[in-house]
Amino acid sequence: MPKNDLTRHLSWLIKKTGKSYPFNPHRVWGVSIDTFPEYYRKGKIVFPDDYDFFNLSIPAFRVFESEDKVKAIKKFGSDEAMKAVSTYLPKEIGMNENGNKEMLDLFGSKLFSFPKPVSLIKYFVSVISDTSAIILDFFAGSATTAQAVLDLNKQDNGNRKFILVQLPEPCVPESEAFKAGYKTIADIGKERIRRVINKLNTEEEGKLDLDNAAKQDRGFKVLKLDKSNFRQWQKLEPSASTEQILEQLSLHINHIDAKATPEELLYEILLKAGFTLTGNIETKTISGKELFSVSDGALLLCLDSAFHGNDQLKANAVQTFNAHNMQKEKHNQILFKTV
Numbered sequence: 207m208p209k210n211d212l213t214r215h216l217s218w219l220i221k222k223t224g225k226s227y228p229f230n231p232h233r234v235w236g237v238s239i240d241t242f243p244e245y246y247r248k249g250k251i252v253f254p255d256d257y258d259f260f261n262l263s264i265p266a267f268r269v270f271e272s273e274d275k276v277k278a279i280k281k282f283g284s285d286e287a288m289k290a291v292s293t294y295l296p297k298e299i300g301m302n303e304n305g306n307k308e309m310l311d312l313f314g315s316k317l318f319s320f321p322k323p324v325s326l327i328k329y330f331v332s333v334i335s336d337t338s339a340i341i342l343d344f345f346a347g348s349a350t351t352a353q354a355v356l357d358l359n360k361q362d363n364g365n366r367k368f369i370l371v372q373l374p375e376p377c378v379p380e381s382e383a384f385k386a387g388y389k390t391i392a393d394i395g396k397e398r399i400r401r402v403i404n405k406l407n408t409e410e411e412g413k414l415d416l417d418n419a420a421k422q423d424r425g426f427k428v429l430k431l432d433k434s435n436f437r438q439w440q441k442l443e444p445s446a447s448t449e450q451i452l453e454q455l456s457l458h459i460n461h462i463d464a465k466a467t468p469e470e471l472l473y474e475i476l477l478k479a480g481f482t483l484t485g486n487i488e489t490k491t492i493s494g495k496e497l498f499s500v501s502d503g504a505l506l507l508c509l510d511s512a513f514h515g516n517d518q519l520k521a522n523a524v525q526t527f528n529a530h531n532m533q534k535e536k537h538n539q540i541l542f543k544t545v
Contacts, residue, residue, distance in 0.1 A: 327354035337364035346370035349395035
């Protein structure tokens with residue numbers, strides 16, 4: 207900034223208080239000579255004598271809460287409080303020895319090398335102000351993240367959820383884990399989650415709910431990546447013969463893998479129909495047939511041979527559900543599908 211501009215800038219400060227204030231010659235000015243008058247008029251420049259509790263030695267720029275919220279919404283999409291995180295980790299996050307002890311407490315032996323301490327993951331998760339956040343861990347290992355989320359939820363009655371991803375990496379045959387019956391790293395993680403949930407539930411048994419806190423849902427699902435349970439249609443060349451087309455069609459008369467379980471079919475259909483895998487699933491019996499009711503009846507799925515090749519019966523069922531859905535909002539309609 208030119209010297210004459212600097213003098214003019216300082217004269218504003220002196221006019222307000224009758225004092226001069228030192229400035230740091232190694233720093234640039236935070237407010238230009240052009241914008242200072244407007245900020246000064248709006249009360250956004252705070253002087254040392256304005257408020258005793260600020261304990262200022264030089265003038266400071268003030269940001270109002272309403273401006274912070276507008277800026278936060280524009281930048282982060284939310285005006286919720288954000289926590290600044292230091293790269294210096296506090297001592298209470300623990301060390302690998304703590305992680306080893308936690309595994310020993312749960313399993314009675316060291317099944318996993320260098321597990322992260324739960325306190326470390328709890329520290330990182332607690333940085334997020336949303337107590338209903340979804341925590342994703344692509345390298346689940348011994349499932350320390352799951353235990354951290356469950357512990358934090360119990361601590362502050364949060365509703366956080368976790369998604370853990372772990373390849374079925376084989377355990378070394380000579381390892382303690384393999385000898386204990388755990389064939390893969392994923393098997394260790396699944397068992398750890400079961401034991402942590404059981405431990406938390408046991409601790410709560412017989413205790414009075416003095417805080418009137420809602421009972422926490424500590425269930426979890428295990429899903430594996432696999433091939434489709436439905437035979438895939440093979441694209442034929444335009445020049446395909448009638449025999450080839452008929453052969454393809456005959457392969458799809460029974461197009462479901464005979465080895466597939468009802469649950470495997472259910473979850474594949476849920477994905478293809480656009481439903482989440484975490485929706486509530488109930489089993490119902492209607493007219494002697496077992497059905498899956500998904501998300502409070504939003505999808506009814508019967509995997510039994512209900513129509514026995516009777517297309518007229520199937521068409522009637524489709525019309526019955528279409529009539530039910532008329533004049534109903536989309537979220538109140540029942541989705542009817544056959545496989």
